[in-house]
Amino acid sequence: MINDQDRELLIDYRLNQATDTIELALFLTSADKLSAAVNRIYYGMYYALTALSLKHRFETSKHGQLIGWFNKEFVSAGAVSWYELPCDEDV
Numbered sequence: 162m163i164n165d166q167d168r169e170l171l172i173d174y175r176l177n178q179a180t181d182t183i184e185l186a187l188f189l190t191s192a193d194k195l196s197a198a199v200n201r202i203y204y205g206m207y208y209a210l211t212a213l214s215l216k217h218r219f220e221t222s223k224h225g226q227l228i229g230w231f232n233k234e235f236v237s238a239g240a241v242s243w244y245e246l247p248c249d250e251d252v
Contacts, residue, residue: 162220172212179208 163171186201210227214220219230235241 168215168218172215175208175212175215179205179212182208 182201182205186198186205189195189198189201207224207227210231214227214230217234219234221227221230236243
């Protein structure tokens, strides 16, 4: 368990890491490196979600546990909802 000051520093670090990673994903997309961009998007979201979980005092190093926590605390609770993009046939 980490103290409050270190927790805030880690939250800031993870949010900066998420921002940098998403910026890299945008660059990769513009260079038509889509597979690498998808990887960076995933990790950008992972870093941001890690910051959110730390803010709520949930700690894990496992991606699956982090996603499960988010689904339970935010999706199932109705705080956020899934958004489905229309399929080509729906457009």
